[in-house]
Amino acid sequence: xxxxxxxxxFARRNWEPGASGTRIDGISPEELVARCNHAxxxxxxxxxxxxxxxxxxxxxxxTPTRCGFAPITDDNRPLLCSGYEARxxxxxxVLGRWFEDVEAPVxxxxxxxxxxxxxxxxxxxxxxxxxPDCDWGIVSILGTLTPEEPPMPPITQLRNALGPSEGGxxxxxxxxxxxxxxxxxxxxxxxxxxx
Numbered sequence: 001x002x003x004x005x006x007x008x009x010f011a012r013r014n015w016e017p018g019a020s021g022t023r024i025d026g027i028s029p030e031e032l033v034a035r036c037n038h039a040x041x042x043x044x045x046x047x048x049x050x051x052x053x054x055x056x057x058x059x060x061x062x063t064p065t066r067c068g069f070a071p072i073t074d075d076n077r078p079l080l081c082s083g084y085e086a087r088x089x090x091x092x093x094v095l096g097r098w099f100e101d102v103e104a105p106v107x108x109x110x111x112x113x114x115x116x117x118x119x120x121x122x123x124x125x126x127x128x129x130x131x132p133d134c135d136w137g138i139v140s141i142l143g144t145l146t147p148e149e150p151p152m153p154p155i156t157q158l159r160n161a162l163g164p165s166e167g168g169x170x171x172x173x174x175x176x177x178x179x180x181x182x183x184x185x186x187x188x189x190x191x192x193x194x195x
Contacts, residue, residue, distance in 0.1 A: 003040060003046075003135035003136055004037060004134045004135050004136070005033060005036040005037050005040065005057070005112075005114065005134060005135070005136045005137070005138060006033060006132035006133070006134035006136075006137055006138070007029045007030075007032070007033050007132065007137070007138050008115075008120065008130070008131070008132060008137045008138055008139055009130055010087075010088065010139055010140075011029075011137075011138045011139050011140055011141065012029055013087070014140065014141045015028075015029060018192060019192070020068075020085075020096065020098045020190045020191075020192045021068035021069070021140075021142070021190045021191070021192075022065065022066070022067065022068030022107070022110075022141055022142050022143040023065070023066070023068075024063070024065050024110075024141055024143075025063055025064045025065045025066075026063035026064045026065065027063050027065075032110075032112070032138070032141070033138070035059060036057055036059070036112055036138065039057060039059060040057070044057060044058075044059075045057075046114070046136075047149075049113065049114075049149070050152060050160075050171060050174075050177065051119075051169065051171045053115055053116040053118065053119035053169075054113065054114065054115055054116075054119075054169075055113075055114045055116075055136065056111055056112065056113055056114070056149055057111075057112040057114060058109050058110070058111055058112070058147040059109065059110045059112060060108070060109060060110075061106070061107045061108055061109055061110050061143065064106065065106070065107050065110065065143045066103075066104040066105060066106050066107055066143055066191070067104040067105050067106075067107045067142075067143040067144060067145060067191070068104070068107075068142050068143050068144075068190060068191060069104065069150065069188045069189060069190050069191060070099060070102050070103075070104040070105070070188065070189065070191050071187060071188055072187055072188060072189055076099065076102050079099050079100055079101060079102055080097060080098070080099060080189055081097070081098055081099070081100050081192070082095060082096065082097045082098075083095070083096065084096075086167070087167065088167070090167075091166065091167035092159070092162070092166040092167060094155050094158070094159060095155065096155065096190070097189050097190070098189055098190040098191065098192040099189050099190070099191045099192060100192055102191050104143075104191040105145065106143075107143030107144055107145065108144070108145050108146070109143075109144045109145070109146065109147045110141055110142070110143060110144075111141065111142040111143075111144050111147075111148075111149055111150075112138055112141050113138070113139050113140040113141065113142065113149075114136040114137065114138060114139065115136070115137050115139045115169075116135070116136060116137075117131065117134060117135055117136070117137065119169065120132075120137045120139075122164060122170075123164045123169065150184065150188075151177070151180050151181035151183075151184040151185065152177070152181055153181060153185050153190075154178060154181050154182055154185060157173050157174075157177070157178055157181060158173065160173075161173045
């Protein structure tokens, strides 16, 4: 029997105009879910993520979706923005950095980030009805140039270490993964508004 994948309401932010990171274009949430389940049925691998409850499914991108980040250069450095934001209501606001009006490259891959049903229930104590009936829930989608997970931003690792009450997963910081993320995100930034 093939595991089932479903969309979470949290991942739908990838379709919202102005959202930081990857904005999915040219495919609906329902179409993406169908592609994920079809890929699984055809034997696509679920790649291990940062914790046992997290997996990645890499799909070749045939949509206009662009990468969710871009390298920082001398030319685009003045376009960097920062501010305190929460990803959803009731979540701790943290400092973020992003580009406005920068053209990120078209993604070659969609990194579909999945959480197990058990983990989604653990993090949704206050909203259990928001967890889809599935084996794996899509919690985010990243547009990338290679079928590899970009390093998780340091602030996301810190949020995760704070636990579900603050919008995180409860996974402690791995110093090696954190250092790798700092090296990557020191020279890259999320793209909020694509041109």
